[in-house]
Amino acid sequence: MTHVPVLYNEVLDGLNLRPGGLYIDGTVGAGGHAAGILERTGPDGRLIGFDRDLAALATANERLAVFGDRVRLIHVPYTALAEHVAAGSARGMVLDLGLSSLQMDDPERGFAFRHDGPLDMRFDPSEGLTAAEVVNTWPVDELADALYEYGEERLSRRIARAIVEARPVQTTAQLAEVIARATGKYRERIHPATRTFQALRIVVNDELGQVAEVLPLAVQALASGGRLAVITFHSLEDRIVKRFFRQAAGMVGEDANVSSPTLRIVNKKVIEPTAAEIETNPRSRSAKLRLIERL
Numbered sequence: 001m002t003h004v005p006v007l008y009n010e011v012l013d014g015l016n017l018r019p020g021g022l023y024i025d026g027t028v029g030a031g032g033h034a035a036g037i038l039e040r041t042g043p044d045g046r047l048i049g050f051d052r053d054l055a056a057l058a059t060a061n062e063r064l065a066v067f068g069d070r071v072r073l074i075h076v077p078y079t080a081l082a083e084h085v086a087a088g089s090a091r092g093m094v095l096d097l098g099l100s101s102l103q104m105d106d107p108e109r110g111f112a113f114r115h116d117g118p119l120d121m122r123f124d125p126s127e128g129l130t131a132a133e134v135v136n137t138w139p140v141d142e143l144a145d146a147l148y149e150y151g152e153e154r155l156s157r158r159i160a161r162a163i164v165e166a167r168p169v170q171t172t173a174q175l176a177e178v179i180a181r182a183t184g185k186y187r188e189r190i191h192p193a194t195r196t197f198q199a200l201r202i203v204v205n206d207e208l209g210q211v212a213e214v215l216p217l218a219v220q221a222l223a224s225g226g227r228l229a230v231i232t233f234h235s236l237e238d239r240i241v242k243r244f245f246r247q248a249a250g251m252v253g254e255d256a257n258v259s260s261p262t263l264r265i266v267n268k269k270v271i272e273p274t275a276a277e278i279e280t281n282p283r284s285r286s287a288k289l290r291l292i293e294r295l
């Protein structure tokens with residue numbers, strides 16, 4: 001299955017694209033948003049794309065080959081942005097957080113409980129902690145805290161105890177089964193393993209730390225009039241983006257007085273997918289888009 005870019009037109013319109021200039025895609029993935037940016041900034045707009053996942057970059061490389069040397073793809077986390085992009089140089093930047101369908105649908109990557117595969121979950125499979133290491137080595141209390149904090153899982157303690165008792169847990173299907181047994185199957189609308197899988201993915205990739213770190217760097221990279229578009233897929237991430245944007249725009253409370261802000265929030269109300277988009281691309285269901293502009 002291919003990856004369908006979420007809130008595609010909303011991102012491209014929101015970035016206020018025009019021909020020429022430098023754009024950044026911090027999460028280039030399969031290159032969907034990047035292709036749109038390159039089309040709308042032709043004939044000479046340039047794009048630098050980052051991704052932690054080499055397999056994603058290979059897909060993006062193929063997809064974006066038609067744009068020739070207008071594109072540069074770099075295999076580093078988006079938090080390495082400042083090493084590759086001069087301050088004040090970008091007309092726009094997009095961050096489409098979370099994981100792509102390519103990653104979700106590949107059992108070998110270990111993101112999905114619906115396919116059986118090794119418990120990996122790393123965006124960059126060449127480095128760092130795997131989900132299996134977390135699940136099999138963390139003390140029960142630390143595991144429970146992570147499930148509660150990053151998965152907002154109310155049954156975190158019960159699940160953590162069940163995992164520790166079932167060790168070693170090596171595959172996604174095994175983990176999903178342990179959780180389902182511990183919590184009582186089909187009790188809820190969503191699969192009982194959903195929150196635990198989200199929590200593990202966040203821990204393994206330090207997702208919240210990465211988002212908090214990149215936002216000021218992204219703003220620094222923007223030229224005057226440049227815009228940053230951020231799509232989040234769960235409330236923990238959205239909260240970080242929303243708070244940062246408000247602070248950066250000089251709004252401490254809801255509508256505090258702003259003396260000389262350097263940034264402006266573009267959309268007062270968060271942008272969400274239409275019912276039609278959710279129907280054709282269910283993965284977009286929880287997406288939220290926020291935009292900020294450098295003055």
Ligand SMILES: C[S@@+](CC[C@H](N)C(=O)[O-])C[C@H]1O[C@@H](n2cnc3c(N)ncnc32)[C@H](O)[C@@H]1O
Nearest residue numbers: 005027029030031032033051052053077078096
């Ligand atoms: C939702 S996908 C992006 C899809 C893309 N917008 C498209 O239209 O094809 C998110 C991508 O961000 C990458 N990613 C996640 N965290 C990252 C980080 N800290 N640095 C760089 N890339 C990251 C993932 O590997 C994944 O490929």
